[in-house]
Amino acid sequence: MNSADLGRRVGVPSTALFTDQYELTMVQAALKAGTADRRSVFEAFTRRLPEGRRYGVVAGIGRVLDAVENFHFDEEMLGFLRDQSIVDRPTLDYLADYRFGGDIWGYPEGEVYFPGSPILRVEGSFAECVLLETVILSILNHDSAIAAAASRMSAAAGGRGLIEMGARRTHELSAVASARAAYIGGFDTTSDLAAGFRYNIPTVGTSAHAFTLLHDSETDAFRAQVDSLGRGTTLLVDTYDVATAVRTAVEIAGPELGAVRIDSGDLLLVAHRVRQQLDELGATETRIVVTSDLDEYAIASLAAAPVDAYGVGTQLVTGSGHPTCSMVYKLVARAGSADPADELRPVAKKSMGAKSSKGGRKWAARRLDEEGVAEAEVIGTGPVPEELAGRQLLVELVRGGEVVAREPLDAARERHIAARAGLPLSAMQLSRGEAVIPTEYV
Structure with a gap:
C-alpha cells in the first residue's frame, strides 16, 4: 500500500496538551492512591443521536490513531506543567515516559452508528487510557458530526x-x-x-x-x-x-x-x-x-x-x-489491580436521568432482516450469539500500543456508501425522526 494513500503524517506535533487539566490531575491522584495501573476499559458512545437524525456516521478514526501515536510529553510541555504547578513531580516523571501501550477496538471509519453503539473501546491501565479522553472526543465529536x-x-x-x-x-x-x-x-x-x-x-x-x-x-x-x-x-x-x-x-x-x-x-x-x-x-x-x-x-x-x-x-x-454528536468516554470495566489475570468488573454511572450508562466491556453487531436490511443494533457484554458472530462491528485498531489498522481514506468512503445502503429506506428521509433501527441490549 502506497503511504500517500494513508495521508501525510510527517511532522505531526504532539497531541498531549489537547486535553483537559483534570485528566492529568486524576492521574496524579490515582498514582498517589496506587490505582493508576488498574486495568481499565473505556468506551466512547453517544446516548442519543442529534435531534431529528436517523443514523450517525463514524469519522475521525484515522485521526484518532494519529493522535494516539503522537501523544507524548516533550521537555517544553513538561516545563509548562511544572511552572504552572498543574501536577506534582511524581506525575511529571510518569508523563515524561508516557506512551500508550494498550489496545483499541472500534467501529471502522465510515460505518454508521446508533445510540449506545460502542464506537471506540480503549483498554489499558487507568492512567494511560484516561489521558486520551479529551483528544479522542474532540476528534470523534467534530468529524462524525460533519x-x-x-x-x-x-x-x-x-x-x-x-x-x-x-x-x-x-x-x-x-x-x-x-x-x-x-x-x-x-x-x-x-x-x-x-x-x-x-x-x-x-x-x-x-x-x-x-x-x-x-x-x-x-x-x-x-x-x-x-x-x-x-x-x-x-x-x-x-x-x-x-x-x-x-x-x-x-x-x-x-x-x-x-x-x-x-x-x-x-x-x-x-x-x-x-x-x-x-x-x-x-x-x-x-x-x-x-x-x-x-x-x-x-x-x-x-x-x-x-x-x-x-x-x-x-x-x-x-x-x-448539529456541530457535535455529544459522544462521551466512560469507564465501563476495571480490575482490582494491574495483573492481566485479574478479572474485569463492570462499572457504570448510576445517576438519575439521561446520564446513566451501562457497564461492562461490550461487543456490537448489526442484525439484518431476511432481505439483508439492518433491523437492530445489538449490544452485549456476554458471549456473542452464534447468529451474530459474523456481523460484529468492532475491529482491532491498536494492539499493545501499535497501530494495526491504517487504511486509505477511500476505503472509509466506500464503507460508508455500503453501510448507508444497508439501512432501511426511511434512513434517507430528511424529515425529523428517531433512529432508523433500535438498539437492543443482550
Whole structure:
C-alpha cells in the first residue's frame, strides 16, 4: 500500500496538551492512591443521536490513531506543567515516559452508528487510557458530526457532484478535518488545498466575483480565465446579468466550456433558464454548478433542477445545525489491580436521568432482516450469539500500543456508501425522526 494513500503524517506535533487539566490531575491522584495501573476499559458512545437524525456516521478514526501515536510529553510541555504547578513531580516523571501501550477496538471509519453503539473501546491501565479522553472526543465529536451532515447531503444529491468549500467558514485546522470527514460522508472534492495535500482528496477551484470585477469587462475576465485554465474551466456567471454572462462564456470558450457556476438568486429558476440557454447555444455538455448557502434541504429542493454539482460551505462545516454528536468516554470495566489475570468488573454511572450508562466491556453487531436490511443494533457484554458472530462491528485498531489498522481514506468512503445502503429506506428521509433501527441490549 502506497503511504500517500494513508495521508501525510510527517511532522505531526504532539497531541498531549489537547486535553483537559483534570485528566492529568486524576492521574496524579490515582498514582498517589496506587490505582493508576488498574486495568481499565473505556468506551466512547453517544446516548442519543442529534435531534431529528436517523443514523450517525463514524469519522475521525484515522485521526484518532494519529493522535494516539503522537501523544507524548516533550521537555517544553513538561516545563509548562511544572511552572504552572498543574501536577506534582511524581506525575511529571510518569508523563515524561508516557506512551500508550494498550489496545483499541472500534467501529471502522465510515460505518454508521446508533445510540449506545460502542464506537471506540480503549483498554489499558487507568492512567494511560484516561489521558486520551479529551483528544479522542474532540476528534470523534467534530468529524462524525460533519460526516453525518455530508451523508445527508450526499443522499439528497442523488449521485450529483458535491464540492466541499467551507474552509473560510471555520477554523483553519477544522477546515482540513471537515474536508476529510465530508469526503467520507460522500463529497467528491474539496476546495481546501491543505486537505488535498494531507489526505489526497481531489481538489477543485476556479475564480470568485473579485476576478470578474478586477477586469474592465466580464468578457475580459472570461477570456483571461479561459486563456489560462482552458475551455474546460468553470466560469462564474452571476456577477452582473446571468443571461448575458452565459452567452459571453460560450462565445469565448465555445461549446467545450466545462461548466458555469451560479451563486445567487432563485437557483431552481435560474438553473432551468441557464440550461435552456446553454443547449440553445450548442453547449449541451456544459455542466451547471450551484452554490450559495446550501444545506441538505436546499439540495433536495433542487432535485428537479438541471444541476450537475453542488458546492457547500457553511452548513457542512457546522454539521448542518448539529456541530457535535455529544459522544462521551466512560469507564465501563476495571480490575482490582494491574495483573492481566485479574478479572474485569463492570462499572457504570448510576445517576438519575439521561446520564446513566451501562457497564461492562461490550461487543456490537448489526442484525439484518431476511432481505439483508439492518433491523437492530445489538449490544452485549456476554458471549456473542452464534447468529451474530459474523456481523460484529468492532475491529482491532491498536494492539499493545501499535497501530494495526491504517487504511486509505477511500476505503472509509466506500464503507460508508455500503453501510448507508444497508439501512432501511426511511434512513434517507430528511424529515425529523428517531433512529432508523433500535438498539437492543443482550
